[in-house]
Amino acid sequence: MSTVAVLVESREGVVTQPTFEALTLARSLGTPVAVWLGSAPEPAEVARLGIYGATEVRVVPTGDDARVVSRAAAALGAATADAAIVVLISTFVNKEIATRLALATGAGVVVDAAGAELVDGRVETLQTVFAATWNVRTRIESDAAIVGIRPNTTQAQAAETPGAATLVTVEAALPETREAIVAVEPVPASDGVPLAEAPVVVSGGRGTGGDYTLVRELAELLGGAVGASRDATDEGWISHEHMVGQTGTTVTPALYVACGISGAVHHRGGMQASGTIVAVNIDPDAPIFEIADFGVVGDLGDVLPQAIARIEDHRRG
Amino acid sequence: MRILVTVKFVPDLQSQRSFTDGAVTRTGDDGTMNELDENAVEAALQLKEAAGEGEVYALTVGGDDAVAAVRKALQLGVDHAIHVSDAAIAGSDVFGTAKVIAAAVRKVHAEAPLDLVITGMAALDGLTSMLPTALAAELDWSQLTLASGLTVEDGTASIVRHLPDAHETLSAPLPAVVSVTDEANKPRYPNFKLIMAARTKPVTTWSLADLGVDPATVGAGAARTVVVDASPRPPRENRVVVTDTGDGGTRLADFLIERGLA
Ligand SMILES: Cc1cc2nc3c(=O)[nH]c(=O)nc-3n(C[C@H](O)[C@H](O)[C@H](O)COP(=O)(O)OP(=O)(O)OC[C@H]3O[C@@H](n4cnc5c(N)ncnc54)[C@H](O)[C@@H]3O)c2cc1C
Numbered sequence: 001m002s003t004v005a006v007l008v009e010s011r012e013g014v015v016t017q018p019t020f021e022a023l024t025l026a027r028s029l030g031t032p033v034a035v036w037l038g039s040a041p042e043p044a045e046v047a048r049l050g051i052y053g054a055t056e057v058r059v060v061p062t063g064d065d066a067r068v069v070s071r072a073a074a075a076l077g078a079a080t081a082d083a084a085i086v087v088l089i090s091t092f093v094n095k096e097i098a099t100r101l102a103l104a105t106g107a108g109v110v111v112d113a114a115g116a117e118l119v120d121g122r123v124e125t126l127q128t129v130f131a132a133t134w135n136v137r138t139r140i141e142s143d144a145a146i147v148g149i150r151p152n153t154t155q156a157q158a159a160e161t162p163g164a165a166t167l168v169t170v171e172a173a174l175p176e177t178r179e180a181i182v183a184v185e186p187v188p189a190s191d192g193v194p195l196a197e198a199p200v201v202v203s204g205g206r207g208t209g210g211d212y213t214l215v216r217e218l219a220e221l222l223g224g225a226v227g228a229s230r231d232a233t234d235e236g237w238i239s240h241e242h243m244v245g246q247t248g249t250t251v252t253p254a255l256y257v258a259c260g261i262s263g264a265v266h267h268r269g270g271m272q273a274s275g276t277i278v279a280v281n282i283d284p285d286a287p288i289f290e291i292a293d294f295g296v297v298g299d300l301g302d303v304l305p306q307a308i309a310r311i312e313d314h315r316r317g
Numbered sequence: 318m319r320i321l322v323t324v325k326f327v328p329d330l331q332s333q334r335s336f337t338d339g340a341v342t343r344t345g346d347d348g349t350m351n352e353l354d355e356n357a358v359e360a361a362l363q364l365k366e367a368a369g370e371g372e373v374y375a376l377t378v379g380g381d382d383a384v385a386a387v388r389k390a391l392q393l394g395v396d397h398a399i400h401v402s403d404a405a406i407a408g409s410d411v412f413g414t415a416k417v418i419a420a421a422v423r424k425v426h427a428e429a430p431l432d433l434v435i436t437g438m439a440a441l442d443g444l445t446s447m448l449p450t451a452l453a454a455e456l457d458w459s460q461l462t463l464a465s466g467l468t469v470e471d472g473t474a475s476i477v478r479h480l481p482d483a484h485e486t487l488s489a490p491l492p493a494v495v496s497v498t499d500e501a502n503k504p505r506y507p508n509f510k511l512i513m514a515a516r517t518k519p520v521t522t523w524s525l526a527d528l529g530v531d532p533a534t535v536g537a538g539a540a541r542t543v544v545v546d547a548s549p550r551p552p553r554e555n556r557v558v559v560t561d562t563g564d565g566g567t568r569l570a571d572f573l574i575e576r577g578l579a
Contacts, residue, residue: 011482067485069450069462070454070460092480096447096460099447099451107541112445128550129442130334133334134547134548135546135548135549135550136336138544139543140542141540141541141542141543178489178493179460179488181485182487183486184485184486185484186482187484194481196481222578240500241479246439247498249481254578255573255578265331266330276576276578278569278572280569289556292556292558293556294572295556297558297561297565302561303566306564306565306567307569307573308566310566311570314570314574
């Protein structure tokens with residue numbers, strides 16, 4: 001079985017759920033090892049990576065240098081020289097790291113994948129394109145493969161025989177770069193699940209008129225994250241991190257609820273592959289209804305409070 | 318200020334987009350300049366206007382129809398248009414495409430040095446966002462990607478970028494490859510005078526031979542990935558739309574409960 005390296009994503013030192021999904025996928029492709037860039041992880045995190053099948057956790061002590069793409073790519077490359085396949089989570093920054101790594105190693109790359117498997121010794125990936133209206137299967141022809149996997153497309157499962165991952169430190173000579181980081185202003189983590197990872201997303205658009213109370217309430221009730229349309233973030237009603245769409249975050253939750261969102265193609269591109277889609281819109285001709293499994297033509301100010309009350313009732317039994 | 322903007326010919330977002338033989342169908346009728354490249358053109362024009370002097374080039378790589386993309390850029394006000402076209406380019410992956418664009422950039426740069434290459438943040442047909450990085454690496458120029466703000470001063474470009482975990486400010490010496498997001502600016506509309514002028518403006522056409530690129534290093538043969546299957550996703554079945562007559566919220570909740578989602 002060949003080595004499959006997974007680039008770990010962590011938030012304040014804690015491994016994220018998409019990393020476990022990537023490890024689960026990696027197990028179906030070979031023997032997973034985890035690669036950790038930055039300062040050494042806590043033992044508890046190493047143990048968690050082991051539970052999901054990582055046989056090793058390779059730490060490259062890059063410090064903050066990993067924020068520069070070419071340095072991160074060099075660090076990842078140093079830790080994955082023996083890996084036939086590198087799996088990373090398909091974020092904007094990781095796509096750039098994948099590109100640099102591929103140029104260094106000659107690997108073929110597919111990003112935004114919704115799945116990957118080995119077919120006759122080659123990696124084949126699945127993607128949805130054109131605002132999730134087409135399915136595409138791609139084969140990576142080169143011996144080395146890099147796959148960027150979208151969050152929420154693989155179900156994370158602990159390994160059947162979870163082992164203890166060994167911690168290995170990999171020293172890497174990071175290149176001098178022209179790019180300098182002048183300032184980093186951390187975005188406070190939103191309370192609750194991050195958008196891309198959420199099993200449920202409740203989004204509000206221009207139709208909320210800027211009041212997200214009901215949208216937040218429903219999201220909280222369903223254990224989901226709050227999303228938004230571009231018009232809503234442009235208005236400053238909610239921060240940019242919440243924007244769903246082709247130029248925002250692509251989400252594939254089990255449930256997507258669109259409230260007061262018309263369903264422009266740019267927005268659909270970021271949510272059309274969701275499991276179940278529900279829409280509330282006052283306009284019966286809103287394009288969002290074309291892709292909704294269940295739609296209510298009505299005012300969200302009426303529909304959402306009633307839905308919330310009904311779900312609460314149901315839970316009380 | 319001398320700037321080259323890359324623009325891509327893509328199927329119109331509002332059209333029925335499809336695949337033919339493993340490649341995106343790109344035809345003249347439904348094709349247009351990638352919408353996100355309008356932000357790149359705008360960023361270049363604003364920098365030139367602020368500097369009070371300079372030249373802006375628009376460059377596209379693609380078949381005959383792709384010339385529409387640089388024509389659109391001319392309508393928006395760029396000074397020069399370049400169309401790289403060669404049968405051997407068809408089927409290139411991002412690395413092949415970057416190689417071709419890099420060769421064209423070097424050719425322009427050799428005539429008189431460029432300060433910047435500006436690209437959009439993604440092409441709305443492929444959306445991989447890999448090209449700007451691949452191009453910066455090919456050229457060995459500074460890489461400043463996903464800029465929602467861009468300034469150039471004293472031979473240094475600075476950008477602000479909004480990542481999910483942080484807002485970063487990066488700077489790097491020119492020449493640099495910069496990709497701009499749709500937050501970077503508000504693209505202008507073409508005006509009548511420019512539309513008329515764009516019709517007769519010359520478009521420089523280059524082949525791989527003109528660029529000194531070995532055809533064997535690009536195109537389908539050199540691509541590291543190949544599309545083995547593409548098919549339309551089946552439409553969602555059993556869709557229901559109800560009109561709220563006082564019980565819309567309850568029905569919505571019941572739907573979620575029935576599906577085990579609430
Ligand atoms: C290059 C580019 C990239 C873009 N990228 C994105 C992107 O990533 N994500 C994105 O979302 N957009 C994106 N857009 C913008 C997109 O085209 C749309 O303009 C945007 O999605 C519309 O937002 P909206 O649905 O909230 O607003 P609108 O289109 O104005 O729709 C508001 C909806 O609310 C309904 N409504 C009003 N009042 C009520 C009420 N009381 N109850 C229920 N319904 C009500 C209306 O009927 C209407 O359908 C992009 C645009 C461009 C040009």
